[in-house]
Amino acid sequence: MYSPTIQGVLAKLIALTSERDVNALEISLAHALFELVAPGAVAIYKLEDVHSKKFALTVMEGGDVPSAQIPADLQHMLEQCVATGQRQQYVRQDGETVTLYPVSCAKNKPLAVIGVTAPEVAGFDQITGMLLQVYQNFIALINDNEQDTLTGLLNRKTFEHKVNKVVTRVQNRHQREDDALGLHYYMAIFDIDHFKLVNDRYGHLLGDEVLLLFAQQMTYSLRDHDLLFRFGGEEFVAIFECHDQQEMQMVLDRFRERVAEFEFPQVGRITVSAGYTEIMAYDVSSHIIDRADVALYYAKHHGRNRVCNYERLVAEGALENKRNEGGVELF
Numbered sequence: 001m002y003s004p005t006i007q008g009v010l011a012k013l014i015a016l017t018s019e020r021d022v023n024a025l026e027i028s029l030a031h032a033l034f035e036l037v038a039p040g041a042v043a044i045y046k047l048e049d050v051h052s053k054k055f056a057l058t059v060m061e062g063g064d065v066p067s068a069q070i071p072a073d074l075q076h077m078l079e080q081c082v083a084t085g086q087r088q089q090y091v092r093q094d095g096e097t098v099t100l101y102p103v104s105c106a107k108n109k110p111l112a113v114i115g116v117t118a119p120e121v122a123g124f125d126q127i128t129g130m131l132l133q134v135y136q137n138f139i140a141l142i143n144d145n146e147q148d149t150l151t152g153l154l155n156r157k158t159f160e161h162k163v164n165k166v167v168t169r170v171q172n173r174h175q176r177e178d179d180a181l182g183l184h185y186y187m188a189i190f191d192i193d194h195f196k197l198v199n200d201r202y203g204h205l206l207g208d209e210v211l212l213l214f215a216q217q218m219t220y221s222l223r224d225h226d227l228l229f230r231f232g233g234e235e236f237v238a239i240f241e242c243h244d245q246q247e248m249q250m251v252l253d254r255f256r257e258r259v260a261e262f263e264f265p266q267v268g269r270i271t272v273s274a275g276y277t278e279i280m281a282y283d284v285s286s287h288i289i290d291r292a293d294v295a296l297y298y299a300k301h302h303g304r305n306r307v308c309n310y311e312r313l314v315a316e317g318a319l320e321n322k323r324n325e326g327g328v329e330l331f
């Protein structure tokens with residue numbers, strides 16, 4: 001029976017904690033488990049959507065390459081694992097037993113399930129449990145570092161990195177001409193209307209509470225895999241996956257209406273304006289932000305409490321010949 005050395009364990013911990021990117025961290029974890037408990041295979045099933053309980057196999061170390069489709073009995077066990085927070089045993093069709101471990105972040109938000117097959121190490125359960133604990137602690141650290149302290153949304157520091165990842169995804173799809181799903185990415189900037197008045201009338205503390213509640217409305221209204229950032233002050237940025245511009249407009253208008261109807265304690269009603277643009281292959285984050293910002297600026301200057309799309313404004317000629325000599329949009 002294989003027995004890992006203390007040096008081997010420490011080497012794996014060093015490799016694991018050298019990562020700052022969650023995906024790289026997952027690969028490193030799977031690799032560490034594979035080498036330390038020498039199992040037949042390690043698989044990471046990431047929980048992509050909490051509501052629909054959609055899992056995706058993101059990392060597989062060792063074993064046969066499984067089909068992308070998760071079998072119904074495994075799906076059931078993954079759900080059990082997440083719901084109970086306890087490890088489960090799943091017996092595959094070939095008779096092999098897979099031990100499933102739930103992984104959640106510090107706030108007990110379920111993140112993934114790790115499946116370990118055919119361990120060859122005495123006490124593998126304890127070693128796996130401890131390594132997962134290190135991984136969870138580290139994920140919590142990364143998450144804290146990526147979050148805005150007031151709202152809990154992603155902070156501006158992470159923006160560039162996350163946008164670049166989305167642009168690469170758009171590029172890959174573009175190169176593979178893989179448009180089977182017909183999905184596009186959009187970036188929207190939201191800016192609360194006349195927020196200075198809220199601060200002036202009700203003070204900064206209530207202003208902060210409005211920002212917090214606004215961020216909550218965003219998280220409730222938008223989908224799990226949408227990326228939400230607090231960009232600074234009363235400005236928020238979101239990245240969405242959508243079928244087309246009409247659907248995007250509908251989603252954003254629904255959110256805008258939801259905000260307009262919400263009673264903010266003591267402050268009452270507020271409105272929000274938004275500008276959005278499609279993220280293209282080979283796009284640059286500063287260009288994407290600039291386009292969304294132009295559309296937001298247009299919304300602000302055409303009555304506020306509205307959502308404007310940059311490409312549509314261009315197509316309608318609303319942005320043409322409206323630049324002054326200094327290059328500033330006047331509309």
Ligand SMILES: Nc1nc2c(ncn2[C@@H]2O[C@H](COP(=O)(O)OP(=O)(O)OP(=O)(O)O)[C@@H](O)[C@H]2O)c(=O)[nH]1
Pocket residue numbers: 191192193194195196197199203204205206207208211232233234300304
């Ligand atoms: N409470 C609070 N206020 C903030 C924070 N960051 C920025 N602000 C305030 O947000 C306000 C932004 O005001 P402006 O950008 O001038 O515009 P506005 O009043 O929102 O008006 P429009 O955007 O033109 O509709 C300023 O009063 C800032 O002081 C924050 O973290 N907390």
